[in-house]
Amino acid sequence: MPLITPSQVVLDLSAPDSHAATRRLAETLVESGRTTDVEAFLDDVRAREEVMATGLPGGIGIPHARSAAITEPSLVFGRATRGIDWGAKDGPATLIFLIAAPEGGGEAHMQVLPKLAKALMDQSFRSALEAATTEAEVVALVEERVSLDEPKQGTPQPVASAAPPAVESSESTQSSEPTHSGDEGAADEASAGGASATTAGEGSHSLHLVAVTSCPTGIAHTYMAAEALRTAAEEAGHTITVETQGSAGSTPLSRSEIQRADAVIFAHDLEVKDKGRFAGLPTVDVGVKKGVSDAPELVERAVTLAGQWAADPQRAAAAAAATDLADGTGDEDPEVSTATRVRQWLMTGVSYMIPFVAAGGILIALSFMLAQIAMGEQGAIEITQYSLTAEGDFNIANSFSPLSLTSWAALFFVIGGAAFGFLVPILSGYIAYAIADRPGLVPGIVSGWIASTMGAGFLGGLATGFIAGFVARWVAGWKVHAGVRGVMPVVVIPLLSTLITAGLFITALGRPITWLMDSLTAGLEGMGGGSALLLGALLGGMMGFDLGGPVNKVAYTFGTTGLTVAGTATDAIQLKIMAAVMAGGMVAPLALALATTVRPRLFSEPERENGRAAWLLGASFISEGAIPFAAADPVRVMASSVVGSAITGALVMAGGVTLRAPHGGVWVLPLMGNFLMFVVALAVGVVVMAAIVIALKTMGSRAAQPEGDPQRVAA
Template identity: 50%
Template sequence: GAVGGAAAASFVANGSPEDRTAGTGGEQRGPRRLVAVTACPTGIAHTYMAADALANTAQEMGVELQVETQGSSGATRLDPQVIAQAEAVIFATDVDVRERTRFAGLPYIASAVKRGIDEPREMIEEALAAAEDPRAPRVTGDGTDTADALTGSEGWGSRIRKAVMTGVSYMIPFVAAGGLLMAIAFMIADPVLVAQQADDILGTATLGNLGDVSLGMYLGAVLFKIGNLAINLLVPALAGYIAYGLADRPGIAPGFAAGLVANFMGAGFIGGIVGGLLAGLCAYWLTLPKLPRWLGSLMPVVIIPLLASLFAGGLLFLVIGGPIAMFMTWLTSVLAGMSGASAVTLGAVLGLMMCSDLGGPINKVAYSFAVAGLGAATATNTAPQEIMATVIASGMVPPLGLALASTVLGRRYFTAAERENGKTSWLLGASFISEGAIPFAAADPLRVIPASMLGGVVTGAMTMAFGVTSAAPHGGIWILPVIDGRLAFVASILVGTVITGVVVTVLKRFGHVEKSVGEVPGVPQTKQTVEV
């Protein structure tokens, strides 16, 4: 297809047009070639499920597609030569694409990562169409959207949601490191004493001169302090990477500054979200004017950090930080005072949210709320850790329940492909990867999702009723050593798993509809072949 304007230079820089598109006579040289990037906030499940679904469907369609998975352990980078030969790029992401400028000049389509799982064929067909459409949006040399793209499907609401998910994604490792170190400290020393006296112990004792302090107490203080310092970066990291999601690198410094202000004022994670958005939006707007080269070179390193930090930090200090801090104080006191029926109700609601869309936006809201609240947990205020345990236990139920139904209770009501997915779901569920239930939900949502929600509600209510706590934000059954109330935690999960497994089997039994293997996302469909 023809390429015009500034995009053409970027297009050719990535490879000649002949490498990507048909010749002037319309004939195609070899197979169609695409590249794709998949990424989700946690970088664990959706990222790889979307990659598999796109790759399998492309193979069936006779399209050469290579996928870069930008997961939590890093990205499997595409070879530059592969990008140069591609006709278009598919972005199936819930967070910002890292080093997007590598794809400069390529036509692209973008959507949430879940669409890559549910509709891989449609996305590939749209990318092939975009490759032949000179008006299709293209990735520009600075990695931002072209004007056509900005007026297209992704509005500011979607961009802000992606930025917040980017912040949550980068924040989780800080919580994991800090929370686990503090949990280990509480295991080897008295939790209340080590939390209250860590600073005094570390200020007077050393490994060579412990004085009156026991070795266990000293090591506990060291671990607690390292973990506490790491978890104190939760809000600045959240704000910094929200701003990064909106404005790229110029947003990082003002975002971190706004997060530190939010911490100082006691505005918590809500203040971090607001501060990150303010810093990111200000930094983004400051990148828009076309300036002389001498001034433009100063913008990203001096002027943007200065003005965006002043804007976001000033608004937090002078206008909105105080009310947010008051709300956070109230919310913390309410959570700390929850017991009995109110705690059980909160657990049921969180369980419902975790199991309603299996890793989708509602699930992520509940999970993000739990992770962000961990920073407020103390030895005497365990409510945030109770919420974390509730969210983890509830999120494990759907894949475990579907694994039970498809491999044990109701094998004959599931296709061969679903039974294979069920075997994998045992491990996914045990690891707190709710997305393991997605293939089942996509094939039969009216039975699978209500059954999952019912099991999640019971599990959430039970974990809150028993007062189970978790200092770790992820890990499923593998973090049992840092779970307080292990037996109740396991019992709650087992009860929810059985409920989901039994209910989905009963629903399949009454009103079962035969399904073909091709209806399972990510599995090549055999019903039809699309000629491209």
């Protein structure tokens, strides 16, 4: 079935906003029988838009989503002569493509994205769409450039002739999988008539460059940066092969492509995967938006740097010996600060750990709930006797009975405990991975397991993760004989970095960190009254401070890793901490949803739309539902969020609420101890924060009105 048909083309699209426009486009899928539930599909598209607006420079909008309500991969095109605001900073969108993919049809979806982004970089394609007079003409134009039966990655692709439009927008953070789109078979010579670059010591010599592009969502900017770099390289008389680490999976650059490269360009907002492949190459390292807007300058910088290295072999040798696998070599973007990199490393570890937390924590919580039903009040303690190594009936592998509720509780407990056993090793391993790439995994995971075994907790995981990453990066940067280089990644680096990191932790760092964790745990267990209130307020305030950022994640990690030792009456403080953390993280989105409902005129239309979605996000313990509000008004929103979340955290802790599940929000209320107090504390914090937000915004709107303005009087 074709991606687009004449019935899926709207040449006179008119709508008050992007949501209404998306609905108009989606309705064509109902007419063509490609959706089973248009409302469900629109909800999926809106959820994607809440992550980041899909407007692109040059008057383009590409709303998209995978959805269970879509039956066939589909494109819908709309042309809005007057333009519709789609979130791009350079103005409204006039050309809108709605991409609809089945939930299980990611392959087709991902084929469309890079091809569409590439085509939209071509001014002639955009002009043809603007000039089209019939729906059939649009279908023909699109099918010529975007189809599902073209060769996939690794095939030479034509280079757009138009220069890329300037871009001002930037992507928001969200993890994505890599893909590849490049000129694998490109000739070494520059195309005839190409302009030669002026470089130090290079003259008109044609070079071969390689590049890696990525953005947090892995869709638009990833591919547009790749196409802009290809265009800029061709116009400068050079060749380039680009690896796009986007959302469609990855075919990495071949070893031969990298070996014959004169320089590499990293235009990325995510850590470049397997960065060590490019060790020893002159490197330009910038954010992805510069890859779109400043591609000619990046090519010129890469060529200049290559010329300098060629003219000064000693400089190249010294740089190769000091190769920094995490930060790259050569010309690095000065805008990326050390604090930003540390945050990226920490967040990488936490993001890989969270699925283990969710799977293990919910299974353990369900286990305790079933155990209490099957065995009474002591069930939550008795179920902890089950394992895979226990003797007799407590060995669940030997004693499991499908008809026994106790057996199911024990099974959930054993599986959940196994998942929880990986928390600290995964946290450590992927912090090291973010720093040193693949060489950091072995020392990070092994040393993280040692830290967990010694009782050093998440502090030990943080320590081993950073140590392992820097040690692995240091060893990987050694200049070694060519005969040894081949075994460095699989033998030398993991052997030495694991020995150094684990040995250092066991002999020197492990005991002090374990003592610190034991002291912290003992102090928490002894907290009561005012000190418990203070702890709850601190944890709640941290959850409300940056709404999914590093401070929020530190508090969340503190709460979830405490669950790994929870299970007896003596560690009930850990369960209270988890309850305070979850409640604090739910306040901001719920409070902003309430504020937009009570005083909608204080908020823009997009914020009111976000407010409606924030009800569900907040109820589900997704703090990020408040990010759109914080981005638009950070001071007022963050200040009020900290106050409201701190109040909720303190009340939850004081009320003795306990929670064994690491996630879920209101959906895990049955798993809480004293859940009514949880609801009361949450309601108080939400009302307080909403009142503060409304008060601050009201004062701000009055201050913005000049004296005598009738709106000021009305306010």
